Amino acid sequence: MPARRILSVWFPRLGAERLTRRAGAAGPFAVVAEDGPRQVLSALSAAAEAAGLVPGQPLREAQAMCPDLRSAAQEPAAEAAFLRALARWADRFSPLVACDGAAGLMLDITGCAHLFGGEAALGAAVVDEAAGLGLSARCAIADTPGAAWALARFAGHGAAPGRSGDAIEQEARATRARAARRGPGQGRAAPGARAPLTIAPPGHVHTVLGPLPVAALRLPEGLADDLGRLGLRRIGDLAGQPRAALGRRFGPVLMRRLDQALGAVPEPLSASAPPQPLAARLSLPEPIGLMDDLREGAARLLARLCARLSxxxxxxxxxxxxxxxxxxxxxxxxxxxxxPMRDADAMLALLATRLERIDAGFGIDMLRLNALQTERIVAEQMRGAGQATARGDALADLLTRLGARVGLDAITRRHPAESRIPGKTALILAAAWSGPAAAPWPRPDHPRPLMLWRPEPVTPQAGGRPCAAFRWRGRRHETAHAIGPERIAPEWWLDDPEWRTGLRDYWQVLTTRGERLWLFQAHGAALSGGWFCHGRFA
Known part of the structure; x- marks a missing residue:
């Protein structure tokens, strides 16, 4: 049985080149990610790296170093979809391809290299085809996924097989000295300029991993720094240390990663099968242009699509x-x-209202229907609730029709929420993505007004609690009867600008005019003793 061989493909500029490979922009470009309150560089183009910028650098600092830097916000979902598309592209090199992190692929090429003329030719083909797609790729081939991952990302850091740690350290110091002499405004060699392919001979995992830094073991954040403070900077430095002591000091993650990279512990590749696209296509022998023909074509496509959904x-x-x-x-x-629907007739009735937006022009010769988003439909046993289910489906279809005009997200429904704060006793959710409230609405301990508005100042004109007479909205009101107080405290774990007045004592006030108002007295430091009107009862 041939020895296992793994090819790791790393795209160091994936986020930036995904956006620039089509446009062919030559200037510095960076993808910016949010790091708490800061904006940092996530991915760089080759021109940006040549200008001295590095990933993780604050955006303002990068703009000061490179004034002509262009940037775009990071889109993790789009980058993940692009990486999955690259995994399908890599199927031509191996039947087993797995996505590796956010910018890498892992291929099991055991028994495949001879089809391409050997491992070197296979790796070169991957690099060349990636370059044809406008992507920079660095590849490494080794016996284990951990070793291939480490070589693809760290082999260019002066860690070639057979070199001593002192030589590597001397070269690193010389590189830093040259960079210091160039100054921040001068360019530096881009990482992509290093050898794009590294091949570790079979059975030489220990030799090639020894000079690499411990960060090449895919350790959690901060663990490599802890090892460096003890003088354990290279993977070879860990070989002579007692395993039990390392495990007790740094936990099982370090030993598992080390054993996986060296091949002592197996590390399988989990290649997820590509999702089968749910689409139906209809090629027409003659161009069509009538609305009835479009509707008939949509009906045929929906019938085929619903069969696959079923x-x-x-x-x-x-x-x-x-x-x-x-x-x-x-x-x-x-x-x-x-x-979620798979009833062709019902879906056709909803889709037909939108077909009028298509301008046939000189004729249409191909129709295609894609299911962009699907959900699992769980079968339910009917126990006399068929009428209720039909009403629920009719309501959902009505939401679909209204959503086609105003947008589904604009149609909302309210769900009960646990809060004593007025105005927060309900959650507003999109009606299309939430079901009716399962639990009944809780009854408040005290009556709540029918109408609520933002608190409006009230000017007391007589003493007493609550005020016997007050002026509100330009009119004088006299209190005939009052019930209260009901003390409500703000939610201290939230900074709500509407509740910076502090504690409130609410009163139900019946005026001599017959109005039943909801007044409160604020006890905040800034508004002590202030009175406000918050609502009106029916």
Missing amino acids: ERGEGARALRFEARGTDGGMQAVDLRLAR
Whole structure:
């Protein structure tokens, strides 16, 4: 049985090159991520690295060093989708491909290298094809995933096999000295300029990993610094240390990562199967342009799509209907559904209202229907609740129709929430993505007004608690009867600007005019003794 061989592919500039590879921009470019209150550089283009910028650098500092730097906000979801697309691209090199972190791939090339002329030719093909896609790639081949990962990311740091730690340290000091002489405004060699392919001979994992820094073991944040303070800066430094002492001092993570990299503990690759796209396509022998023809084409596509959804036990929540014209142009309409559906007739009735947006022009020769988002439909046993279920489906269909005009997120429903703060006893949720409230609305300990507004100042004109007479909204009111007080304290764990007045004593005040108002007296440091009107009872 051939020895296991793993190819690690690292895209050090993935976030930046995903955005610049099509545009072909030559200037410095960076992707910016949020790090608490700061904005830091997440990924850089080759020009930005040549200008002396490094990942993790604050954006303001980078702009001071490189005034012509262009930047864009990081999109983790888009980058993850792009990496999954690269995993499908890498299927041509190995049947087992797994995504590795946020910017890497791991390929099991055991028994595959000879199909490409050897490991060197295979690695070179990966680097060359990635360059053709506008991506910088660094590859490494080793016996274990941990060793391949380490070599792909750290082999260019002067850690070639057979070199001593003193030589590596001397070269590092010389590199820092040259960078200091150049100054911050001068360029430096970009990391991508190092050798893009490193191959560790079979059975030489210990030799190639020894000179690498301990950070190459994929350790948790801060653990490499703790090891460095004890003088354990290279993986080879750990080989001569007692395993029991290292395990007690640094925990099991260090020993597991070391054993995985050296091959003492197996580390399988988990390659997730690519999701099967849920789509149906209809190529037309003759161009069409009538609305009835579009509707008939949509009906055929929906029937095929719903059959596939039924096989998977799923329903569609978002659809896209595409029409390609004879002139090569493409038009699309989207439909978001308030419930997962796989009823072709019901979906057609909802989709037909949007087909009028498609301009047939000189004719349409291809139709395509994509299920952009699906959800699992759980079968429920009917026990005399068929009418209630039908009403729920009809309501969801009504939400879909209204959402097609104003947007599904604009249609909301209220759910009960546990809070004594007026105005916070309900959660406002999107109706399409939340069900009706399962629990009944809790009854408050004290009556609550029918109408609430922002607290309005009240001017007392007589003594007593509550004020026997007061002026509000330009009119004088006299108190006939009052019930209270009800003390409500602010939620101290939240900084609510509306409740910076502190404690409130609420009163139900019946005036001589017959109005039943909800007044409160604030006891905050800034508004001690102040009176306000917060609402009116029915």
